[in-house]
Amino acid sequence: DAKTTQPPSMDCAEGRAANLPCNHSTISGNEYVYWYRQIHSQGPQYIIHGLKNNETNEMASLIITEDRKSSTLILPHATLRDTAVYYCIVRVEGAAGNKLTFGGGTRVLVKP
Amino acid sequence: NAGVTQTPKFRILKIGQSMTLQCAQDMNHNYMYWYRQDPGMGLKLIYYSVGAGITDKGEVPNGYNVSRSTTEDFPLRLELAAPSQTSVYFCASSQEAVQETQYFGPGTRLLVL
Numbered sequence: 001d002a003k004t005t006q007p008p009s010m011d012c013a014e015g016r017a018a019n020l021p022c023n024h025s026t027i028s029g030n031e032y033v034y035w036y037r038q039i040h041s042q043g044p045q046y047i048i049h050g051l052k053n054n055e056t057n058e059m060a061s062l063i064i065t066e067d068r069k070s071s072t073l074i075l076p077h078a079t080l081r082d083t084a085v086y087y088c089i090v091r092v093e094g095a096a097g098n099k100l101t102f103g104g105g106t107r108v109l110v111k112p
Numbered sequence: 113n114a115g116v117t118q119t120p121k122f123r124i125l126k127i128g129q130s131m132t133l134q135c136a137q138d139m140n141h142n143y144m145y146w147y148r149q150d151p152g153m154g155l156k157l158i159y160y161s162v163g164a165g166i167t168d169k170g171e172v173p174n175g176y177n178v179s180r181s182t183t184e185d186f187p188l189r190l191e192l193a194a195p196s197q198t199s200v201y202f203c204a205s206s207q208e209a210v211q212e213t214q215y216f217g218p219g220t221r222l223l224v225l
Contacts, residue, residue: 045216046215102154
């Protein structure tokens with residue numbers, strides 16, 4: 001699985017959009033970009049994933065650059081409950097075990 | 113659906129004791145996983161299973177054993193607990209599909225003294 005690079009931490013104002021960057025310059029053509037988050041003391045929670053096209057769901061939007069070497073997770077209206085560690089993961093679908101390789105993530109603090 | 117459930121939530125063990133961490137899912141998922149998370153670190157895969165009767169090692173399997181006799185349950189056994197096994201343990205499951213996501217349980221916090 002390709003390695004990802006994320007900033008270790010960032011702050012965001014409540015009600016504003018939070019833009020979380022992720023670099024995955026060695027991503028392969030068949031690797032998807034996944035985002036999970038982990039709220040303190042809880043299990044990781046799936047947010048969104050994509051291959052090439054931008055994706056949106058009820059939680060967030062995922063913007064993937066045309067060369068697929070980086071992506072941005074957008075939380076459109078951050079709330080205090082969005083304070084968590086956000087993990088960007090790239091992996092191949094269908095690989096044996098489909099394990100997730102978690103890096104350090106970005107610690108997001110949403111402030112009132 | 114309860115999703116993925118884990119018991120106990122917290123346990124203190126003495127060095128050399130053994131215990132079983134329970135994990136169950138009610139989503140009829142084929143894939144199940146055990147991860148551990150040390151303080152301030154990401155998750156590391158201990159064992160995984162692709163279906164009943166089939167298990168395989170992950171990144172850090174030493175000191176642990178698993179079994180998968182049913183689709184629903186995937187217990188993790190610690191034999192001869194060591195302080196290095198102090199961690200938070202997460203169980204997860206996923207459906208075998210092209211674009212699958214993993215659903216995690218709430219975790220078991222284990223302290224070995």
